[in-house]
Amino acid sequence: MSKRRVFDINFPDEAPGVRSPSVPAGTETRRGPMAAAISENADALRERQLAETSIREENDRLAHELVRLKKLGLIVDLVPLDAIRCSKLARDRSSERDPELDELKESIRSVGLSNPIRVEQSEAGEYELIQGFRRLAAYRELLSETGDERFATIPAGLLARGETLDTLYRRMVDENMVRRDISFAEMATLAQAYMADPQTEATDVDQAISTLFGSAGRQKRVYIRNFVSLLDRMGDNLAYPHAMPRALGLALLKLTEKDEGAAVALQRHLGSRPDRSEEEELAILRSFAERGGEAAASHKLATSRSLTKARAKTTLRVVHDGEVVRCLATDGRVELRLERDFSAVDRRRLEQAVQAFIGALEG
Structure with a gap:
């Protein structure tokens, strides 16, 4: 005769917290061990699901916040110098060494870098420089001169990928627009490079200037356009265009517009001094602008006399x-x-x- 095994499992027929009217108040129903185990396991699963949901929501919130801060350039990290490239944007800075770079280097030595550069991380893991060309140059010189590893990395704000090329150009330009030493020739050179870049939508110089220097006043944009015209007329004959003051550039443009021969004469004059310094070039341009009125009026320039005088020493x-x-x-x-x-x-x-x-x- 076989024995029957009976498991005493009691499941309540009513909802939790509601007692059957047939059961007197204060009377506890008997629950078996299996029912208690199932109830405890269900409670544990519910708590785990709630915890996982809370963690996912927190991770989503943090991810959105990270993207927001990246878009604002507020995420800062130490980036290795050898991982930073300067090829995506045509720089609005002259390639000549900035004479004030030594002051910036001394400041970095003393108190560090107070204003991080801005970079965009590429899919290859490298970083493309957006803002901070002078600061990056200072760090590279300090590392080369001292060999100190603290200059091997530079504080950099990490910009989120996906911004348009136009926006990246505007970020670079707007930062340098507030600097007093950015010249009209440098801004004009950038406008020319921007228009020539096949990845931009600019079809002419005016559109390039309007896009890049939208935050500048109308008169300033006119000056930039004038310097573009002057650089087009002079070609590659100017060795130090960034050093040219606004008034001198406008005077030269006015002179060369009146007389095409004046531009040719000036190009020849500059060509006769290939090893000239920045100061010598400015002296030639000033002398030409001051004496060019007679040449423009007569449509001829006494180039032989001016060249002889320039050579006399x-x-x-x-x-x-x-x-x-x-x-x-x-x-x-x-x-x-x-x-x-x-x-x-x-x-x-x-x-x-x-x-x-x-x-x-x-x-």
């Missing part, structure tokens, strides 16, 4: 206290060369020496 050597001082004198310029750091001389003493020098020449 006096060179001599003077021995002073055992030191050899080399002197070069040209039209409007005197240059002294000797092994001495004149920047270390007190400014007042230097002024007195110059006054004495001029006084001796006049006497």
Whole structure:
């Protein structure tokens, strides 16, 4: 005779918390161990599901917040210098070394970088520079000069991928528009590069200027357009266009527009001095603008006389206290060369020496 095994499992017929009227109040119903185990397991599953849902919601919120902060450029990290590229955007800075870069380097040495650069991370894991060309150049020079590993990485704001090329250009331009040392020639060069870039939608210079410099005033955009015209007329003959003041550039444009021969004469004049310095080029341009009125009126330029005067110079050597001082004198310029750091001389003493020098020449 076989025995029957009976498991005493009692499931309530009524909803939780509602007692059958047939059961007197205060009377506890008997529950078997299996019913208790099933009830406990269901409670555990519900708690786990609630916890997982809460974690997913928190992760989604954090992901959206990360994207929002990236779009604003507020996520900052230390990025290796060798992972940063400068190829996506045509820079609005001259390729010539900034003479004020040493001051920026000294500031970074003393207090660090207070304003991070802005980069966009590529799918390959590299970073494309958007803002901060001078700051990046300063860090690279500091690393090269000191070998200090703290300059091997630079604080950088990480921009979210997906922004249009036009927006990235505007980010770069708008930051430099507030700087006093960005020249009209540099802005004009950027407009030319932007128009020539096949990935942009600009079909002419005016559209490029309107897109890039939309935050600038109308008059400033007109000046940029004028410098574009001047650079087009001069071609590659200007070695230091970024150093040209606004007034000088506008004067040269006005002169060359009146007389095509004036532009040709100026190009020849500059071509005769291929090894000129920045100061020499500015002197040539100023002299040309001041004397160009007669040439524009007559539609001819006395290039032979101006070139002869530009080439005329006096060179001599003077021995002073055992030191050899080399002197070069040209039209409007005197240059002294000797092994001495004149920047270390007190400014007042230097002024007195110059006054004495001029006084001796006049006497």
